[in-house]
Amino acid sequence: MNRIDARFARLKAARRTGLIPFVTAGDPSPAHAVALMHALVEAGADLIELGVPFSDPMADGPVIQHASERALARGVGLDDVLRWVAGFRRQDDDTPVVLMGYLNPVEIRGYARFAQEAVAAGVDGVLLVDCPLEEGEVLAPLRAAGLKRILLAAPTTAPARMEKLCESAEGFLYYVSFAGITGAARLSVADIAARVAGLRERSRAPVAVGFGVRDAQSAKAIAGFADAVVIGSALVERLAGAAEEGEIAERARAFLQPIRAALDA
Amino acid sequence: MPASQDFHRWPDAHGRFGDYGGSYVAETLMAPLAELTGAYLRLRGDAAFLAELDRDLKHYVGRPSPVYFAERLTRHVGGARILLKREDLNHTGAHKINNTVGQALVARHMGKTRIIAETGAGQHGVASATVAARLGLKCVVYMGATDIERQKINVYRMKLLGAEVVPVTSGSKTLKDALNEAMRDWVTHVADTFYIIGTVAGPHPYPMMVRDFNAIVGREARAQVLEEYGRLPDALAACVGGGSNAIGLFHAFLNDAGVRIVGAEAAGEGIATGHHAASLAAGRPGVLHGNRTYVLCDDDGQITETHSVSAGLDYPGVGPEHAFLKDAGRAEYVGVTDDEALEAFHLLARTEGILAALESSHAVAQAIKLAREYPKDGIVLCNLSGRGDKDVHTIAAREGIRL
Numbered sequence: 062m063n064r065i066d067a068r069f070a071r072l073k074a075a076r077r078t079g080l081i082p083f084v085t086a087g088d089p090s091p092a093h094a095v096a097l098m099h100a101l102v103e104a105g106a107d108l109i110e111l112g113v114p115f116s117d118p119m120a121d122g123p124v125i126q127h128a129s130e131r132a133l134a135r136g137v138g139l140d141d142v143l144r145w146v147a148g149f150r151r152q153d154d155d156t157p158v159v160l161m162g163y164l165n166p167v168e169i170r171g172y173a174r175f176a177q178e179a180v181a182a183g184v185d186g187v188l189l190v191d192c193p194l195e196e197g198e199v200l201a202p203l204r205a206a207g208l209k210r211i212l213l214a215a216p217t218t219a220p221a222r223m224e225k226l227c228e229s230a231e232g233f234l235y236y237v238s239f240a241g242i243t244g245a246a247r248l249s250v251a252d253i254a255a256r257v258a259g260l261r262e263r264s265r266a267p268v269a270v271g272f273g274v275r276d277a278q279s280a281k282a283i284a285g286f287a288d289a290v291v292i293g294s295a296l297v298e299r300l301a302g303a304a305e306e307g308e309i310a311e312r313a314r315a316f317l318q319p320i321r322a323a324l325d326a
Numbered sequence: 327m328p329a330s331q332d333f334h335r336w337p338d339a340h341g342r343f344g345d346y347g348g349s350y351v352a353e354t355l356m357a358p359l360a361e362l363t364g365a366y367l368r369l370r371g372d373a374a375f376l377a378e379l380d381r382d383l384k385h386y387v388g389r390p391s392p393v394y395f396a397e398r399l400t401r402h403v404g405g406a407r408i409l410l411k412r413e414d415l416n417h418t419g420a421h422k423i424n425n426t427v428g429q430a431l432v433a434r435h436m437g438k439t440r441i442i443a444e445t446g447a448g449q450h451g452v453a454s455a456t457v458a459a460r461l462g463l464k465c466v467v468y469m470g471a472t473d474i475e476r477q478k479i480n481v482y483r484m485k486l487l488g489a490e491v492v493p494v495t496s497g498s499k500t501l502k503d504a505l506n507e508a509m510r511d512w513v514t515h516v517a518d519t520f521y522i523i524g525t526v527a528g529p530h531p532y533p534m535m536v537r538d539f540n541a542i543v544g545r546e547a548r549a550q551v552l553e554e555y556g557r558l559p560d561a562l563a564a565c566v567g568g569g570s571n572a573i574g575l576f577h578a579f580l581n582d583a584g585v586r587i588v589g590a591e592a593a594g595e596g597i598a599t600g601h602h603a604a605s606l607a608a609g610r611p612g613v614l615h616g617n618r619t620y621v622l623c624d625d626d627g628q629i630t631e632t633h634s635v636s637a638g639l640d641y642p643g644v645g646p647e648h649a650f651l652k653d654a655g656r657a658e659y660v661g662v663t664d665d666e667a668l669e670a671f672h673l674l675a676r677t678e679g680i681l682a683a684l685e686s687s688h689a690v691a692q693a694i695k696l697a698r699e700y701p702k703d704g705i706v707l708c709n710l711s712g713r714g715d716k717d718v719h720t721i722a723a724r725e726g727i728r729l
Binding site for chain 2: 133163215
């Protein structure tokens with residue numbers, strides 16, 4: 062079984078809400094990228110979303126944009142990201158890793174070659190932000206190689222389209238809890254609860270909720286009705302500027318542990 | 327004519343021009359794009375809307391624009407007759423107003439109260455601020471910090487027209503980053519906001535819609551040349567950044583197999599130097615800003631920074647229809663350097679008394695090259711897409727003159 066499915070099955074059996082941190086690969090420090098992934102797991106991560114830096118992150122807010130710019134300025138590329146996943150896998154063969162990014166780096170690498178390299182490195186799924194369901198045929202080689210194609214659903218998604226997304230969902234369905242870029246806005250918990258409840262009834266895959274989850278309190282509010290919570294911008298912001306391995310790991314722990322505790326309470 | 331040769335049938339229902347185009351956007355934009363596509367397709371067939379658009383184009387923009395025989399320039403070059411489609415004579419001084427007038431009417435029909443736009447040289451920003459002022463809509467223009475510096479006059483014009491100009495300091499601080507930022511604004515304020523994209527790029531329906539609003543350039547020019555000269559031109563020349571003025575001129579001629587079509591991209595300091603913006607001539611297929619097209623990027627898929635003396639051509643992608651026309655062999659795309667464009671700028675000024683925009687000067691340079699390839703009774707039709715007032719500071723600075 063794919064690591065993502067295995068992990069969600071385990072969470073379901075234990076009646077726990079999954080915790081999915083997002084970090085931009087190579088930020089805050091390329092030298093400690095693998096150490097950061099292990100620290101995330103130690104702090105309670107169930108699945109890691111690893112951002113592949115891109116020069117034009119159209120759907121991201123300033124926090125992730127800047128993280129992407131910092132990583133690119135340090136020369137981080139797709140080869141590094143895959144190498145770090147492979148390095149992580151030497152000690153951790155359980156925690157699923159999803160690469161999140163934009164289509165062009167994959168397009169230029171070539172879909173078949175990327176699929177082969179990603180699977181070899183130990184990647185479990187990909188979320189390509191600018192590749193909606195309608196354009197998904199280019200991802201056929203990725204799916205054939207065993208990578209899960211993670212889809213996004215949004216508050217603006219029309220009902221008929223939502224049905225299609227639910228039918229096509231694999232790995233997990235990522236519900237962005239407001240219409241906007243990453244890292245902004247306030248949650249209207251009641252609204253999200255109603256939408257997510259509907260999604261969970263219809264989706265073939267578990268539902269993770271993200272975009273705007275910042276701390277233990279907002280994570281806890283969502284935990285009651287989602288299969289997993291995604292935390293991105295707030296974590297990236299917390300990690301920014303840390304240089305030493307110990308400090309990076311400590312910041313990751315200090316940020317994630319209260320959230321983990323709130324989800325498990 | 328077999329269907330495969332009908333270039334007017336594109337895009338298909340998915341917004342694809344052959345392998346190019348499409349809607350490569352985040353899920354949050356799919357609903358607003360579907361809403362826009364629905365509204366536009368409805369309005370495109372609505373007689374009242376089209377009559378309203380025609381009235382605005384005639385009385386506000388000043389259409390039709392003339393086709394002018396550049397006789398002294400032609401004599402100087404010593405080749406085919408060079409005709410200039412005078413889009414520089416439109417209100418606000420460029421072809422950009424054709425599109426903003428159209429999209430603003432679409433915005434009003436959709437009940438949107440706020441206009442956003444991205445701009446490079448500032449012409450599209452000015453054209454957007456203009457139509458927003460006229461319709462009483464709020465207007466926010468995103469512009470790269472680098473471009474704000476080199477296009478100060480247009481920045482001030484936008485402010486005079488009541489628009490807010492937001493400097494974009496991410497990435498290369500030019501047009502592509504302004505487009506990213508405008509997209510982010512749109513996705514966050516989609517309920518009341520209409521995004522007027524200024525070129526034939528972006529996700530479907532923009533490449534189609536912006537083309538449709540600019541296609542009047544070629545429709546007029548084709549009829550004007552036929553009436554005045556009794557024949558079609560031998561060749562067309564237009565500058566290509568995103569490609570809106572070029573597709574505007576080319577579209578009406580696409581099925582005229584005898585008309586050669588040439589797009590002039592910004593070769594900057596020369597394609598071999600790497601300092602250029604020639605996506606079609608030197609790029610490769612990729613995905614940027616919501617569509618598959620030719621892009622300038624490195625082997626890791628990162629979009630590379632571009633260079634051109636003209637801010638309006640300084641863009642690492644290009645409209646997907648141009649990518650399609652290149653692969654189909656229907657149009658050629660060649661590079662024109664900064665120096666060649668400046669030389670054409672001066673030559674046109676001295677022989678014809680016309681200050682062309684630096685963008686359009688690339689087209690003039692290409693038209694001059696083409697004219698030399700045809701006999702004296704030949705015709706080369708060049709899109710003079712904008713006027714050069716906005717560029718005088720750039721030109722003076724480059725030539726060491728302090729104003």
